[in-house]
Amino acid sequence: MSSHAVVQCEVILLRGNSCMPRLARSLEHAQPHYDVIVVGSGYGGGVAASRLARAGKRVAVLERGREFVTGEFPGRCNTAMVTLDKLDDPQEIAEVRAMIERHVRYTGSDRGRYILQLWEDMVPKFVKVMPKDYKRVLTALKKANDSGLSGDDAITAAFEENARDVARIGGG
Secondary structure: OOOOEEEEEEEEEEEOOEEEEEEEEEHHHOOOOOOEEEEOOHHHHHHHHHHHHHOOOOEEEEEOOOOOOOOOOHHHOOOOOEEEEEOOOHHHHHHHHHHHHHHHHHHOOHHHHHHHHOHHHHHHHOEEEEEHHHHHHHHHHHHHHHOOOOHHHHHHHHHHHHHHOHHHOOOO
16 A cells, blocks of 8 residues: 555544544555646645645645654654644634634635634644744744844844753753
């Protein structure tokens, strides 16, 4: 059996007493024709596939590896490099909702509509993955802004503070 998956179809995987929706299906479930096939998505491939789908093309994304469903990802994440946080900031929650609403508007995504219909139940399932280096820079930038610096001066001060921070060497 191939380890490739076509990320366009939807299948439900039963796990215990709950249904975990999956985006991917195995290669043998592929449609007989696509306008475009993207091999190995990564960021660029994902963006290309999204833009082509929004343009009305039938797109298949072939990807190696496996798909992670809710609850699988945190146990497989390099927590030496990133933190895994709940999505609890009201502004961030609103931004994520707006992104999903845009996705539904552009793609007609049934999964997106489903998430929006159950929004209050879905928000606690989101995981914010924050690179520790980036989090440190954001903290330093806020500190620089709070001290009265702005623009390039604040960015320079934040960069210099992060460069001196020994925690970044160990990923902490």
